[in-house]
Amino acid sequence: MKKLIWPLCLGLLIASCKKEENNNDNNQDPGGSGTPAVFDVVGQLSFSDGPHDIAIKDHVLFACRGDNIQIVNISNPSSPTLIGTLEYPQTTNNFEALYLDGNTLYIGCSAVSGIYAMDVTDPEAPTALAQYTDDIFAGTKLKTYSIFAQNGQVWAAGSNGQGSMLVRFDLQSGNLILKNFWEGGGTGNAVEGIWGNSTHIYLSTADGHVLSFDQANFTSGPLDDFTFQAEAGHEHWGRTLVGKGNSLYWADWGAGFVTLDISNPSSLVATTTLSNSVYIGQHPDAEGTNVYDVALDDASGKIYLANGWSGLLELNQSTPGQVNNYVDYKDNQYYCLKVSGDYAYVGDIAAGTTDIKGIKVIKIK
Numbered sequence: 001m002k003k004l005i006w007p008l009c010l011g012l013l014i015a016s017c018k019k020e021e022n023n024n025d026n027n028q029d030p031g032g033s034g035t036p037a038v039f040d041v042v043g044q045l046s047f048s049d050g051p052h053d054i055a056i057k058d059h060v061l062f063a064c065r066g067d068n069i070q071i072v073n074i075s076n077p078s079s080p081t082l083i084g085t086l087e088y089p090q091t092t093n094n095f096e097a098l099y100l101d102g103n104t105l106y107i108g109c110s111a112v113s114g115i116y117a118m119d120v121t122d123p124e125a126p127t128a129l130a131q132y133t134d135d136i137f138a139g140t141k142l143k144t145y146s147i148f149a150q151n152g153q154v155w156a157a158g159s160n161g162q163g164s165m166l167v168r169f170d171l172q173s174g175n176l177i178l179k180n181f182w183e184g185g186g187t188g189n190a191v192e193g194i195w196g197n198s199t200h201i202y203l204s205t206a207d208g209h210v211l212s213f214d215q216a217n218f219t220s221g222p223l224d225d226f227t228f229q230a231e232a233g234h235e236h237w238g239r240t241l242v243g244k245g246n247s248l249y250w251a252d253w254g255a256g257f258v259t260l261d262i263s264n265p266s267s268l269v270a271t272t273t274l275s276n277s278v279y280i281g282q283h284p285d286a287e288g289t290n291v292y293d294v295a296l297d298d299a300s301g302k303i304y305l306a307n308g309w310s311g312l313l314e315l316n317q318s319t320p321g322q323v324n325n326y327v328d329y330k331d332n333q334y335y336c337l338k339v340s341g342d343y344a345y346v347g348d349i350a351a352g353t354t355d356i357k358g359i360k361v362i363k364i365k
Contacts, residue, residue, distance in 0.1 A: 036363045039312070039327040042343070043078040043361035050333070050349030050357035055098040055105060056340045060123035062105060063347060063359060064095035069107065071124065077343045077361045083124055096158075101149040104129065104171065108144030108156060115144050115156045117171055132169060132176040136160075142167050142181075146194040148201070155201055159190035164205055166191065166218065182219050184211075195241040195248065200265045202248055208236025210250055212265040226268040230255035234276040234289060242294045247271075249303065249320065251291040257305055257313075259320045272321030282323050286310060293337040295344070300365065304344050306337035312344060312362055327362065331355035339364070 036042045047070060051063035061072040061080070069086040097108030105126065107116040114133035118126045136142050142165055145158035154169040154176065164184035170177045184205075193204030201218060203211045208230065211222040230236050230252075237253035246263040257274040276289040290308025296317065297304065303320055305313040311328035315321075331353035334346045342365040350357045 038363055038365065039325065040363050041329065041360050042363050043076075043080050044348075044356060044358060045072060045080040045082065046356040046358040048357070050351075051336060051347035051359070052096050052349075053098045053336050054338050054345060054347050054359070055100045056338050056345065057100055057103075057105070057120050057123040060120075061338070061345055061359065062098055062120075062123075064098055064107065066094060069095060069098075071126070072359060073124070074340070074345065074361070077341075077363075080359055080361060086118075086126065096145050097147045099147040099149055101151075104149070106147045106149050106154060106156075108147045108158065109133075110143040110145055110158060113141035113143050115142075115147065115154070115169070115176065117154075117176060129174055130171060130176040132178065134178075136165070136167055136178065136181050143190070145190060145192050146204075148194045148196045150196070155194060155196060157191035157194045157203055162187045164189045164191045164203070164211075166194075166201070166203060166213070168218070180219055182213070182221065192237070192239050193241040193251070195243045197243060200262070202241050202243065202262070202265075204238035204241045204250060204252075206238055208238050208252060208255060210238065210241070210248070210260060210268060212262070212268060214265070223266040224268045226260065226270070228255075228258070228270060228273065231275055231277060239291065240293045242296055244296060244298075244317070247317075247320075249294045249296070251294050251305065253291055253308070254289055256289045257291045257294070257315075257320070274315075274321050274323070278321065279323060283326060286323075286326060287328060292335050295337045295339045297339045297364075302364075304337060304339055304364065306334040306346055308335070309333050312337075312346060314364065329355075332360070334360075341365075 049065045051065045055062045059075040063070040071083040073081045094111035099106045103121040105118045105120045116131045117129040143159045148155045152171045157166045167181040168179040189205040189207045201213045210226045234254035236255045239251040248260040248262045250258040259272045261269045287310040293306035295304045303315040314325040335349045336347035344362045
């Protein structure tokens with residue numbers, strides 16, 4: 001077990017660290033001996049705080065929260081094991097976002113503000129590549145809550161301290177080069193989710209909007225601004241965006257799960273909305289919508305949702321307004337999600353409950 005310290009000079013040092021608890025806690029979740037059924041929790045690893053985001057490279061899972069990033073071996077899904085902890089030598093990092101692009105892992109930070117890049121060619125021994133924590137312009141930093149990257153082009157989004165902000169970087173020769181930025185007006189509309197294709201970038205804001213941008217001219221502002229009337233008592237909190245083809249899948253917390261047609265980025269259209277009432281209508285025993293995160297499994301054609309206090313949901317990509325199956329274990333709060341092989345790996349923040357905080361491994365096939 002090791003602790004990896006990321007000092008200001010961008011080197012990595014190794015020291016000993018305390019082993020985290022590893023158990024299956026069968027008093028709260030199904031699993032244990034025998035062949036697990038679909039949607040059984042088959043393994044878990046507890047942390048002092050539940051992760052805000054996770055990423056998976058080969059047999060290694062990265063989980064971020066607060067001032068460190070946990071590195072976990074998931075070769076055996078029933079027994080995830082902590083390899084080590086990556087730390088930056090400040091006490092106010094608030095790591096919020098992870099995005100894997102090939103062998104590069106990007107990390108978003110909301111307190112110190114900025115982004116980091118790591119080489120994870122060997123995911124068990126990541127090495128530092130670059131960081132950007134300077135001002136975007138005089139007196140203004142980016143509090144990063146979401147990242148999208150492709151081929152060394154990096155889009156980081158979050159807040160300038162009040163309203164929304166989108167920044168474009170390039171990773172070149174081991175450096176993150178600031179290219180340009182866009183600022184939105186207002187307050188309380190930090191960007192919580194981002195996704196892009198070869199021509200456009202889409203943002204999800206905390207106040208429940210999806211914005212579309214032309215990548216080549218994003219500083220001119222959004223092409224379109226989509227929102228909808230949420231049901232009373234089931235508020236917006238725009239979270240993750242994940243796209244495929246002309247469909248953009250949007251996690252919008254209490255307001256639900258929305259599929260948008262993005263064939264015309266200047267005119268975003270909702271094709272399905274899984275609101276709280278629609279979900280309860282399909283599954284009367286369910287607790288309702290608290291959609292935090294979305295993961296696509298193209299091998300099975302499924303969509304999986306981290307649905308907060310209401311567990312894990314499964315839908316078909318062909319019918320995203322219909323929940324096929326769901327699991328709702330006592331005292332969980334699923335906040336982030338990745339799918340790999342036959343398993344869903346969820347970050348359980350278990351806020352205000354008696355459940356463990358950490359990683360849950362759920363069999364989905």
